[in-house]
Amino acid sequence: MNRWFPVSACGEVAPNSVAHTQLLGQELVLWRAASGMLNAWENRCPHRGVRLSLGNCIGEELRCQYHAWRFATGSGQCTHIPSHPGQKPASTMRPMVFPVFEDGAFAWVNLTPDAAMPVSAAEGPGLNLRSIFTVAAVATVRQLLLQGYAERAVNLVDEFTLEGAAGPPLGIRFMLQPVTQGQTIVHARLRGAIDAAQRLPLLRTHNARMTAVRDRAEALSAC
Amino acid sequence: MLTLYDYELSGNCYKVRLLLNMLQVPFTARAIDFHPVREHKSDWFLKLNPLGQLPVIDDDGLVLRDAQAILVYLASRYDESGRWYPRDDAAALGKVSQWLGFAEGLTTTAGAARLHDTQFLDVDIGKCRAGAHALLRILDEHLWFAEQEGQQWLCSVDHPTIADLACFPYVMLSEEGGVFRMPYPAIRRWGERVKHLAGFKPMSGIFPAATLTPPGGSPPIPG
Numbered sequence: 350m351n352r353w354f355p356v357s358a359c360g361e362v363a364p365n366s367v368a369h370t371q372l373l374g375q376e377l378v379l380w381r382a383a384s385g386m387l388n389a390w391e392n393r394c395p396h397r398g399v400r401l402s403l404g405n406c407i408g409e410e411l412r413c414q415y416h417a418w419r420f421a422t423g424s425g426q427c428t429h430i431p432s433h434p435g436q437k438p439a440s441t442m443r444p445m446v447f448p449v450f451e452d453g454a455f456a457w458v459n460l461t462p463d464a465a466m467p468v469s470a471a472e473g474p475g476l477n478l479r480s481i482f483t484v485a486a487v488a489t490v491r492q493l494l495l496q497g498y499a500e501r502a503v504n505l506v507d508e509f510t511l512e513g514a515a516g517p518p519l520g521i522r523f524m525l526q527p528v529t530q531g532q533t534i535v536h537a538r539l540r541g542a543i544d545a546a547q548r549l550p551l552l553r554t555h556n557a558r559m560t561a562v563r564d565r566a567e568a569l570s571a572c
Numbered sequence: 573m574l575t576l577y578d579y580e581l582s583g584n585c586y587k588v589r590l591l592l593n594m595l596q597v598p599f600t601a602r603a604i605d606f607h608p609v610r611e612h613k614s615d616w617f618l619k620l621n622p623l624g625q626l627p628v629i630d631d632d633g634l635v636l637r638d639a640q641a642i643l644v645y646l647a648s649r650y651d652e653s654g655r656w657y658p659r660d661d662a663a664a665l666g667k668v669s670q671w672l673g674f675a676e677g678l679t680t681t682a683g684a685a686r687l688h689d690t691q692f693l694d695v696d697i698g699k700c701r702a703g704a705h706a707l708l709r710i711l712d713e714h715l716w717f718a719e720q721e722g723q724q725w726l727c728s729v730d731h732p733t734i735a736d737l738a739c740f741p742y743v744m745l746s747e748e749g750g751v752f753r754m755p756y757p758a759i760r761r762w763g764e765r766v767k768h769l770a771g772f773k774p775m776s777g778i779f780p781a782a783t784l785t786p787p788g789g790s791p792p793i794p795g
Contacts, residue, residue, distance in 0.1 A: 361757055365782075366764065369754050405782035414779050479716050482755035534755075552720060556713070 351464050353450060353457040355524035355536045358477045362387060362456070367411070369402035371528045372458055377447070378402040379456070382409045382422035389458045390425055391445035394418065401444060420444065454538055455524060475522075476551060478537040481559045485566035487525050490533045493569070494523055497562040521555075531570065535559060574599040577620065577628040579606040581690075583683055583741030584639035585627040586775045587675075590737050591643055594771035595650045599629075607691045640672040643734040655731040667727040671735035677707055678742040685749030686742070697750075704751040708743065712756040719758060724765055732769060740766050744778045 354372055357379060362368045368379040369392065376392035378401040386409075392400050394413045403414040410419040410428060418438075419429040425446040427438035448464045450457045454472040483490055501521050520541075526534040537559065539551060576592070578585045578601040592599050604626055605611040613624045621628045621637040628637045631649075636642050647657035658664040681703035687693035688700065718725070726735045744763055746753060753759060766772065767781035774780045 357757070361761075366761070368757055368760065371754060403779055407782055412782070479713070480757075549720065552717070556717075560713075 351459065351461045353459050353464075353467055355455045355526050355534075356389065356458045357456050358480065358536065359387070359451050359454060359456050360477065361480075365406050365408075367402055367404060367406050369400075370526075370534075371532075373460060373527050374529050375460055376400070376402075377458065378404075378411070378444075380406050380411050382406065384409060384422070386422045387449050387451060387456055388422055388425075389447045389449045389456075390420075391447075393444060395427070395442055395444050418442075455536055472538070473540065474542045475538045475540040476543045476548060478539065478552060478555045478559065480537070481535045481556075481563050482528075483533050483535060483563040483566050484531060485533060485563075485570040486531055487527045487533045489566045489570055490525060490535060490562070493562050493566045494535065494559075497558060497565075498523075533566075535563070574632075575630045576601050577604050577617075577626060577630075578602060579604050579612075579626050581776060582606065582626050583686075583745050584679060586741045586778075587639055587737045588627050588629070588642050588646070589775075590740070590771075590773065591646050591656070591734065593773050594737075594769060595646065595656070596771065597646065597650050640675060640734075640738055643672070643738055647734050653731075655729070656734050658729060658733065661729075664727055664729055664733075668733050668735045671726050672738050674707065674711075675735070675738035675742070678704070678739060681707060682746040682749055682751050683742040685751055686745055687749075689749050701749065701751050704746055704749070708746070708751070708753065708756050708759060711739070711743065712758045715762045716758040719761070724762075726762075732766070736762075736766055741775075741778070748777055 356370050356372060356377065357368060362379050362381045364381050364385055365383050366381060370377050370379055377389050378392040379387065379389050381387045390401060392402050394401055394415060396413065396418050397415055399413060399415040401411060401413060405412050407419065409422045412419050417431045418427055420426065420443060421428050425443035426440065427442035430436060430438055445462065447462060448459045448466065450467055452469055452472050454475065454477055498521065522538045522540055524536040526536060528534055537555065543551065574597060576585070576588060576599050578589070580603070604617065606626060611617060612626050618624055620635060623637060625637060627639055627642060628635065629642050636645055644657060648659065651657065654660065657668065681700050684693060684695045685697060685700040685704060688695050688697050725732045726739065727733050740763065743759060764781060
């Protein structure tokens with residue numbers, strides 16, 4: 350499974366903040382250190398198994414909410430155990446760390462721990478749309494998105510490696526995040542220069558269209 | 573001295589405690605044994621509130637029930653800035669009232685699911701959870717567009733209102749009722765902003781924000 354999947358718009362995980370997502374059933378804590386480095390880790394403290402997404406970002410470290418153990422950005426290495434302040438934490442004391450790639454618009458994660466970074470050009474100008482969480486499988490969502498946007502130049506990215514997935518420079522780019530077998534997040538970006546006055550109307554229009562696709566996909570899946 | 577008839581694990585009591593703390597109003601909390609004693613249904617309590625519900629306040633003889641009504645009273649009586657309950661702005665007041673009603677919906681869905689899971693409340697749990705998700709979807713979409721328009725809070729003012737405090741508890745406690753918030757990233761960011769307000773206090777199940785400011789960094793104000 351050496352593939353890259355979108356997990357969030359870059360701007361939605363600000364420095365000093367923590368987010369929670371899931372990819373192919375694997376729960377992830379997404380967090381960005383004060384310096385800007387984005388991390389995607391298994392969402393489980395190696396100490397007592399509590400969700401790390403309940404924790405807080407403290408500069409360059411993520412601090413577990415349960416016993417305040419701290420883990421370093423990048424490596425995940427435990428740096429501090431409050432109940433044993435003089436002890437150097439074992440090098441094995443770290444959550445599983447997954448490779449993260451940011452293309453300038455969206456963050457991508459590969460669940461193969463030692464995967465090489467993709468070769469991909471940075472995104473050109475454009476506008477990130479609101480990501481839509483859908484209770485339906487990727488295949489259903491893909492089909493209804495293509496129907497719902499039949500008139501547009503669509504660049505649909507799912508389960509591809511990033512290489513070769515650049516697609517047409519204009520139009521709309523959909524990126525599908527398989528959350529679990531029956532859940533999908535649709536990330537999307539309008540490509541090309543966007544007039545500032547058109548920003549909000551475009552966001553609202555596409556949110557309405559993508560939400561309609563979500564509702565159809567969910568109705569179909571509930572049958 | 574104001575008396576709050578209080579139950580530590582109640583989200584509706586918690587929102588009243590939050591506003592009292594944020595407005596720095598001294599008060600005495602009178603603990604009511606909601607579970608398992610059901611003291612809120614006892615003869616003496618029903619004389620105070622015939623609905624048999626918490627919270628109730630007694631402010632020098634003025635007895636008020638209903639969490640949202642209590643927030644309206646406290647902000648009107650004790651907030652000299654007029655920002656928590658913007659009485660002189662018709663549109664803002666309408667929006668605040670709209671979200672106070674929404675908060676009641678959160679109580680009867682997410683709040684009821686939580687009492688089902690933690691205190692054996694006899695409700696249709698599937699219906700409660702589905703109802704909660706329907707409301708959280710609306711809230712997440714509203715907050716995402718608010719961020720896009722540069723607004724940090726539920727209502728279009730540059731300061732939180734009682735609407736934020738009214739909705740906050742049962743949103744943040746939803747996972748205790750099996751209503752997972754991973755699909756709602758904008759709600760997560762809003763919750764972090766509430767946690768950074770002066771006078772904020774956590775409760776059981778609602779964790780504090782980071783208290784340590786990293787060297788050279790500032791607390792996150794995402795969005």
